[in-house]
Amino acid sequence: MEKDFQILYSKMYPKLVRQAAFVLGDRAVAEDMAQEALLRLHKIGLSTIDNPPAWLSKVTNNLCFSYMRSEGSRRRREETVLGNSAEDTFSQAAASAESAALDREEFRLIHKALKKLQPRDRMVLLMKFSGYKYDEIAATVEINRNSVGTILARARKKFKQEYELICPTT
Amino acid sequence: MKCPDTGTWQAYLDGELTKEEKISLQEHFQNCPECTDTLDELSNLESWSTASLTAYRSATDKMPVEHTTVQKSNTGNNKNKVKSKGATRMKKGFKRWAAVAASITLLTAALTMTPVQQAVANFLSIFRVQQIEVVQLTPGDMQQMANDIQSKVGEVDLQQFGKVDIEQKPDQQRIPLDKIAAKVPFEFKQPAVLPDGFMPEQLASVISEGKSKFQFNVEQVNSLLKSLGSPTLLPASLDGKSFSVSTPAIARVRYVHQDGKESFSYSQFESPEIIAPSGVDANALRAALLDLPILPDNLRTQLASIEDWQHTMVLPSGKESEEIKINGNKAIISKGTHDYTNLIWIDDDVIYQMSGNLDRDNILQIANSLYQSN
Known part of the structure; x- marks a missing residue:
């Protein structure tokens, strides 16, 4: 044992x-x-x-x-x-x-953008990327399964916006 | 058919709908240019975020592994891992340091929005903290001050206004709860009562005392004050004088509910202290800062009315906070968003802070129970 x-x-x-x-x-x-x-x-x-x-x-x-x-x-x-x-x-x-180190720059930028998201939205975004299904995501962040899609779409949008705010050249 | 919302389309893309739902959505989308656009946008966002997160994950996978050793007792029941004090830890010590040092300072609220404000604010808290006061400050006030600084001064760099020498870096260790008492220079108290389901984490954080010296560049600071339109400047005699700043030793324990979803933390630390060299007129400094035109009048009045300001930690509060007593000492309890409660008090030069997903009754019960067991 x-x-x-x-x-x-x-x-x-x-x-x-x-x-x-x-x-x-x-x-x-x-x-x-x-x-x-x-x-x-x-x-x-x-x-x-x-x-x-x-x-x-x-x-x-x-x-x-x-x-x-x-x-x-x-x-x-x-x-x-x-x-x-x-x-x-x-x-x-x-x-x-x-x-x-300079090569951590990209990591830092993405990390910074992610930190701008609400913890719930960030968790949904990252869990989805990691391959979790809506049921599992809903259980972890304590939301209704039907809201996962909405929150995910919004989180990705905000993630991209925040990233572009941080580095406007891209 | 009414257009399905974005969330439904997202679920469609993610294969999270039933067969029937899927079919009905497909029919809709063939005849609806708007929803075609929505789908395009969602797919684009997905590829963008997947590409970014792929890069991000390979970076987090490659993050330097701290040197760790696993200590095992003979029975193997106690697994305590001792960590080396790596760079990450040091950085955390710094962050905590920043939070504590900044929150004690008299004009923190007004002056910490940019690095130089941080320096000026640190400069002011010259004596040991022995009591706390709350000043009311609305988010609107904060924004206004931030805007003023931005428009009148622009970007500023801490280096321009003074020099910080770190003499003793604070470092953080993770140690078992029963070892804390030997590591900190104050009496470490543990709650005798915990709400149902909460347990302390196996390892607590202990941050050692830090010491640094701070020297002002008066000319630079005064040019900043002038650009803010301040009528009162710092005396030239301050230039190059060395202030010593000690940041306290801190013990912090996190308690987590067994379901893993709720937690609170409890910290105990000595009062931070800043020692001014002889010949410094602390009141002149205070006057210069209170005269800053960017301070909202109501804040200025509140700050000016604090008599024993050398020994007072000022907690800016925009939300409801309430003054209560813990073991006969003045304590401030405030409620944040999402059932988040924060409690702070000072007893015999030691600052106690608790915050987490607890209601008022629970947090008070825990706080008071610190005094039962001892």
């Missing part, structure tokens, strides 16, 4: 980290989310779950979405308090101090 868990852990951990890193755009937080999902499975017990990899992937999505929302609320709160740029300023200062 414990050995089964070990095997599952080493197999699933890297996958879950990649899944979460894509959704969050932050590797360090993604590791925390993946680990938290695995710890939960360990607590509940492997034998109680029918399809552990699917369960882990679902819980990881839930954790990421929850993180995004709390992060979003925190940011909105701080934006009310600080205006838009205080956090950006410092993270930019930190990034330039660490001499951020």
